[in-house]
Amino acid sequence: MTRLWNDPASFADDVVDGFVRANGRWVRRVPGGVSRSTRSAEPEVAVVIGGGSGHYPAFGGLVGPGLAHGAAMGQLFASPSAQQVESVVRASEQGRGVLLTFGNYAGDVLHFGAAQEAVRKDGIDCRTVLVTDDIFSAPPAEQHRRRGIAGDLTVFKTAGAAAAAGYGVDDVERVARAANARTRTMGVAFSGCTLPGAETPLFTVPEGRMAIGLGIHGEPGIELTDIPSAAGLAELFIRYLLGAAELPDGITARGARVVPVLNGLGSVKSEELFVVFSRVAELLEDAGVELVDPQVGEFCTSFDMAGVSLTLFWLDEELERLWLAPADTPAFRTGAVDVASLQPVTDDGGGARPAEDDALPESSEDSRRAAARIAAALEAMRLAIDDEAAELGRIDAIAGDGDHGIGMQRGTAAAAAVASSLAARGAGAQTLLERAGDAWSNRGGGTSGAIWGLILRTLGEHLGDAEHATGALVAAGLAAAKDAVTAYGKASVGDKTLVDSLVPFADTLAARVAAGDGLADAWREAAEAATAAAEATANLLPGMGRARTHGEKSLGVPDPGAVSLALIARRVHAVLDTAAAATA
Template identity: 35%
Template sequence: MNIMSSEHRAKKLINAPEDIISEAIAGMVGAHPDMLRLEGNTGRAVVALDGPRDGKVGVVVGGGSGHEPAFAGYVGRGLADAAAVGNVFASPSPEQILDATRAVDGGAGVVYLYGNYTGDVMNFDMAAEEAATLGIECRSVAVADDIASAPKGREGERRGIAGDFFVFKIAGAAAEAGRDLAGVEAAAQHALASTRSMGVALTPCSMPQTGKPNFEIGDDEMEIGMGLHGEPGMRRGDMASADEVVDELMAPILDEMAFRPGDEVAVLVNGLGATGLLELYILHRRVAAILAEKGVKIHYSWVGEYATSLEMAGASITLMKLDTDLRKLLDMPCRTPALTVGTLQDAPRQARSTVSARPVAETAREESRSRELATDGPITPALFRTMMVAAGERISTEADRLSALDGVIGDGDHGVTMDIGWKAVRDALAQSPEDETIETSCKRMAKAFLDAVGASSGPLYATAFLRAGTAVKDRLNLDAASMAAWIEAACEGVRERGRAAPGDKTMVDAWVPAVEEARGAVTGGADVLGCLDAACEGAERGMNATRDIESKRGRSSKLGARSVGHIDPGAASTVVILTAMRDTAREALA
């Protein structure tokens, strides 16, 4: 895949790009005041009016925006109790998920449902850890229904696409029926095990912040197995007829599901954002014919847009193989903006304990210490903060380039996401008192980045900042050795949270050689600028090496050999950050 050289920008009916999520949520809640409300301090928890109640397992779904009506469209009685809404193609942050969790907690536990993507897994895991400290037990089911993204036998590595629709419906019905936490989790897992999907893309989509297509595809081409975020699929092929496309999508689904005559299924023919019902019904016609040939009965079909990818043209086919329990749960009534099944009885008016939202965390404060902090070293707290601000400004300048790199092997949002996170860091540091230590500034940065971003970058950089700050907690100023220690701890934070290793084609491939070179320079007697020079050289070498690596982690891991030849965007942003830090320190200390 090639980055588009065209300057064409997609037309979108938006106002300021930074306001699109809050304005969309306001519009959605305003359009459905009989079903939805907004709760919590983050403004990202959309909650069902008549869903949460005492004694009932809470169901929280979530993921990035851009997939509407998923995820908030499935909030309502009989389905999800709340949705945590992330930025476009980016996971919600732990604090946003916690707002949803607190809103639905009825004392029986909470089930988290989300697509199997690195950012979602990390953010929901962090939210579950925090919820446990509040006395709320959470279970997670990561939906992984996309056959194209991993082979049979490695189902746990698959990404989630439109199969969310069925898993959410089954889990919501199980909770509404009064099943306990283990029972709701088991129902969701059973639905997932019975669901398979395949998709095809005909055109790219474009991020609202850039307006640029995030990949290039010829007018006579299609992408088989395209991911829901615009990730490349299994193969690029010539455009084919509707029946030929359905035959290709259905073949692996039928192979895995091993239907027998008399089996029963639910069918979802899903549009990706720019494919009309005329075409989708033509696809469904062929799906039905193939199933009829095999003696498989369709219990119910849904045809339309249920899990989109902004304005991408294309479609996905999802089948859920039914048994008695799944059929019963599928048929149970629900009422949400995007899905209504049957007729609900009057909502039970049970008393529900008031769940007090945890106040927004106070700005990080200076911890009193009885020990003296080391003052040797030229990197003062004020200069450190200036270096961090400069890193954020450099990320903003490079955001389009980073997103373009990501569009080749990912979903095209890396630069946008990093810019959002670093802007939050810059704003947070502007509130720092003059006497704030580097450790406390790092805590401030971690909270700001995590609250603003979510996605995979949020947990990774938040953990990096926290570990780096802890590594220099005995320092007021940084010398060469402590600067190297800061870089090394940041690297370890990224590796710890992301569970990535060198050679996986991630930002770790830039951080690890940065640490090695920085440590080597300090051992050789380099000063702090020499340490930073070495770190930048190592990071750039590592970044360039990712071009020849096959991706093994994150969304691009689904590409296999197709990821070779492209620089990892996370490694590229690491170089941007370290280079900005070095340049700023050099200017200040010259």
């Protein structure tokens, strides 16, 4: 388990603080993560990586000459927010374009995608390459759906070397895609991991058993088996990774050149890894594969998870040259970087004041009263999630990664705190909702952070800072939020996501308001519809998100995102009901 922390809620921030203090030769802190503390003599395409914290040395440990230019670092096991990614991009780009590359997870795709669009509006040529190396997260024909795990390293290194060699953004993107297409990873785990402050692990593996294909966040494996010997594990890895279905297009094992990366996920130690690798190397050589620059160690961890993964990176001439090119970062060093040519970065990384400290736009008295009620509703949401966080985590762990409750706690707490401060300062409804949404997105991270941030911001746009917040405006705002969420996340009713409860909630609210109901009464009907829909998700198979790969495990269990939305709807109704009674 994780034993050392100050405040679990600030653990990720504390990690970045200590990491930067220990590695100032390579990195400087910028809002949202880290960026290089030096620049090459000539401008380069900026390679910006990132993801949730808790996987060191991914992602900050791979920032430095010859590799990444910046890393956006989210909360524990949760993607960085769009604002964090955008901040790191702006601190790292050098006028030649940007490549965003990260593991293929729903929250990361949403947040990095939003950041990409934001910087493109300012004329920055920004591209994206997703890492999809985990062979057990989708079949070979659906490689675009696969997760990114320890194979991140091969894509990041190749792209960083291309940037250092002076490649333009088109070619940096090209070689990153080529590296991803030639990277395959398989992982196993023997036990789960425990987040700071948590009393139990995110997931468990039965004593004496091994989960095959388990993800780095605790996503369930494909099957359980007895723990093999070190040689037996090596044979399992090679049997899958050298199978015809997993060889990249155009690759024949005999005569091919490959970089093997044997990765410890946290509590499997180097000595054990070396024992496993001895047999891995022997089996690869027996198959006629030529080993190039083998890597054994920790490259993508998961706190104290007991697990191992093997990555095979199949080379061509260009990829081999880029892989072997010099790099100098806190956690990955190879060759000799010309440090004498590096120039220190002297700016402050573009740090901005928190939004709640900015001057407030003008607002009407009606809007300020609405903002106070919204702040009360957000506080009620925070309390509701606090009460049910453990249960939300439990149902999420059945087919997901078990952190939905934790993420919702972070998000609601941040939103409620910002809303309380802004209401006290006299903010209008739009300003309060937009800034609370940004706070939720930033602190909550992940898919739920992106979606709830979008819901609050969209509602705020409809309410404005000058208008009277009528039931019709609220219903229209939430209908627009429903449309924005479905367009943004691409989920539909029936995919077993938050959308399954959001759609009936927004539709029922709009219908009841149109029929003449007051907001409190209409909201009660909508909350009941959302609750029934959330319960009905127990009978669905997931079509989106991390749970999709293990959908059968979730049959009989409702979707945690749908459940948390319904829970929030019920608690907000209590606030509206109290307000309606007070004005009756």
